[in-house]
Amino acid sequence: MKPAPFEYQAPDTLEGALAALRQHGFDAKLLAGGQSLIPLLNFRLASPSILIDLNRVGDLDYVRPGPDDTVRIGAMTRQSRLETDPLVAERVPLLHEAIPFVAHPQIRNRGTLGGTLAHADPAAELPTVALALGARFRLQSDRGDRWVVAKDFFTGLLATVLEPEEILVEVEIPPSPNRCGWAFLEVSRRHGDYALAGLAAQVVLDEAGACQAARLVYLSAGDGPLQATRSVEALIGRIPDSQIFSEVARQAAAEEVSPTGDIHASVEFKRHLCRVLTQRALTMAYERAS
Numbered sequence: 001m002k003p004a005p006f007e008y009q010a011p012d013t014l015e016g017a018l019a020a021l022r023q024h025g026f027d028a029k030l031l032a033g034g035q036s037l038i039p040l041l042n043f044r045l046a047s048p049s050i051l052i053d054l055n056r057v058g059d060l061d062y063v064r065p066g067p068d069d070t071v072r073i074g075a076m077t078r079q080s081r082l083e084t085d086p087l088v089a090e091r092v093p094l095l096h097e098a099i100p101f102v103a104h105p106q107i108r109n110r111g112t113l114g115g116t117l118a119h120a121d122p123a124a125e126l127p128t129v130a131l132a133l134g135a136r137f138r139l140q141s142d143r144g145d146r147w148v149v150a151k152d153f154f155t156g157l158l159a160t161v162l163e164p165e166e167i168l169v170e171v172e173i174p175p176s177p178n179r180c181g182w183a184f185l186e187v188s189r190r191h192g193d194y195a196l197a198g199l200a201a202q203v204v205l206d207e208a209g210a211c212q213a214a215r216l217v218y219l220s221a222g223d224g225p226l227q228a229t230r231s232v233e234a235l236i237g238r239i240p241d242s243q244i245f246s247e248v249a250r251q252a253a254a255e256e257v258s259p260t261g262d263i264h265a266s267v268e269f270k271r272h273l274c275r276v277l278t279q280r281a282l283t284m285a286y287e288r289a290s
């Protein structure tokens with residue numbers, strides 16, 4: 001199929017993009033990498049009256065240090081750049097580890113960080129990683145900008161808090177605490193396919209080796225990136241071991257994730273995958289934190 005007819009604008013400044021968005025509002029769609037939007041247009045699941053192309057807005061393509069040891073990434077930064085950027089590898093190893101799981105190199109060469117986050121696909125890796133990292137997003141309109149933390153940004157299936165006249169322009173990632181370990185794991189039928197199950201894990205240890213903080217965030221387990229909160233409480237204040245990891249993994253898979261069955265796997269099998277991946281990810285994160 002082919003898209004329904006639409007107008008096309010390609011501003012070369014953020015101000016021009018915001019002005020076009022203000023003029024057209026709900027009738028407009030922003031084009032970033034296009035790896036999700038173009039198929040939607042072709043199947044006529046989206047039929048905007050105008051497409052506003054952000055690819056000429058060069059000011060949104062960057063990776064640089066921010067204040068207080070944060071890392072700031074422009075929304076139009078290609079996923080392939082994140083895969084090879086030395087600052088990302090050094091300061092955000094969880095993101096560096098997750099990027100190769102995103103589709104295929106051809107997709108990552110066009111796909112952007114901001115486009116993936118704004119699309120909010122529950123099977124996408126980058127929203128899950130952003131939530132696990134405690135990232136903040138800067139949203140801008142012609143009225144000004146605002147910061148939104150990742151846990152408040154995603155509101156449901158393919159839904160975010162972005163207003164019709166706002167653009168996601170920047171992602172800020174806080175520095176990792178001392179003695180912080182991480183892991184990203186997923187299972188798919190073939191490499192590059194949507195994951196049947198996956199998660200990003202972080203564990204922070206105190207000087208005695210006890211768990212001080214932990215995060216488990218799942219993909220393909222609900223209407224968006226899903227953070228397990230109750231199950232990780234069993235880790236806090238304890239020196240982790242395989243039995244504790246098994247307990248946490250069992251509870252998270254049985255009580256907190258909400259996968260849906262499909263032609264590729266049943267709900268029961270996806271919960272099984274979540275349990276196995278959780279135990280592996282916690283073991284890997286703990287070893288790295290130690």
